[in-house]
Amino acid sequence: MQVGNARYLKPGDLPDTVAVFPLTGALLLPTGQLPLNVFEPRYLTMFDNAMAGNRLIGMVQPALGEQDETNLAPVGCLGRITSFQETGDGRYIVSLTGICRFRLLDEKETHSPFRTFRIAPFIADLSARDEEETVDRAALLSAFKAYLDANKLEADWESVERASNLTLVNSLAMMSPFGPAEKQALLEAPDLKTRAETLIAITEIVLARVFGDSDTVLQ
Numbered sequence: 001m002q003v004g005n006a007r008y009l010k011p012g013d014l015p016d017t018v019a020v021f022p023l024t025g026a027l028l029l030p031t032g033q034l035p036l037n038v039f040e041p042r043y044l045t046m047f048d049n050a051m052a053g054n055r056l057i058g059m060v061q062p063a064l065g066e067q068d069e070t071n072l073a074p075v076g077c078l079g080r081i082t083s084f085q086e087t088g089d090g091r092y093i094v095s096l097t098g099i100c101r102f103r104l105l106d107e108k109e110t111h112s113p114f115r116t117f118r119i120a121p122f123i124a125d126l127s128a129r130d131e132e133e134t135v136d137r138a139a140l141l142s143a144f145k146a147y148l149d150a151n152k153l154e155a156d157w158e159s160v161e162r163a164s165n166l167t168l169v170n171s172l173a174m175m176s177p178f179g180p181a182e183k184q185a186l187l188e189a190p191d192l193k194t195r196a197e198t199l200i201a202i203t204e205i206v207l208a209r210v211f212g213d214s215d216t217v218l219q
Contacts, residue, residue, distance in 0.1 A: 001030070001126050003097045004055075004082040014100065014121045018058040018078060019046045019114050022069040027183040028059040028077040029170040029195075030098045030125045038092040042113035047081070047092055049112070055081040057096060058119065060104065064181055075188050077101045078121065098170070100125035101187065124191075132165035134193040136200075143203040144172060150207055169196045178202055 001008045008014060021036075021043060028034045038047055050057055060076030062069050079096030087093060102119035110116050141160070148155055163171065173186040173195060182202050189195035 001099060003080045003099050006055075006080060008099050008126055010126070011121065011123055014078065014123075015054060015056060015119070017108055017116055017118050018056055018102070019050065019112070019116050020058040020060050020072065020076065020104075021046065021114075022060055022062050022072055024062055025180050025183060026059055026061065027174050027187060028079050028096055028098045029174055029187065030077070030100055030128055031167055032098045032170045032174045033082070034059065034079065034096045034098070034174065036092075036094050036096065038094060039090065044090075044092060045112065046114040047084075047094060050081055051084060056099075057081065058102065058117070059096065061180055061184055064184060072104060073184055075101055075103055075184070076119075077187065078119070128192055129164070129166055131192040134191070135165040135169060135196045136193075137165055137168070139200055140169065140172070140196050143200045146207060147203050150210070165196075166192060169199065173199050176202070178206070 006013075023036075026034065026036075038044055046057070057079050058076050059079055061073045063071035063073055078099045078101070080099055081094055082097045083093075083095035085093040101122040103122070105118040105120055108116045108118065144155070144160075147153075160168065169192055173183075176182070176186070176199065178186075185202070186195055186198055189198050
């Protein structure tokens, strides 16, 4: 996988430890781009360190139902800083591009103001394009269109049609307005096919809850 100026092709290309950025409702997936507005001093320090090193950050949600960041969700996503801008008022505007998911192992003791964990990367994510043919693209686009129509929204269909199945599934999952639990379910889906099916199922549930019979909306 090519991300920015770096290539991640094998386990040795990935770190054993990573600084983590806990953020409720934030979803980063392989190949996806996540914009961030960084202003807390501890996370400014984290990004300073990452920029001076391998440019890698681990995005993770707090554990579901937790009100603070003491306990974290077990799975996050490794991202590379591919865009970085100083605002002049002490903030950073950055963009992370997803590389692969990881499972949190144990926390390392450091003197840093942010938290660092040993991780077990999901190596299969580096070759996720091999799974693209398993995605039911027609069903995914049907659910997406139904959601747009129900909410009177528009899409750039020319760009949608050009997108690969990997980009389409992960981009739609990241853009989806669903809650932290649904976002975590999409993140933890074992493969691209399951993530697409999960996204369709969540969309149908939301449409049925808000607009009644989802089958009618999806026609």
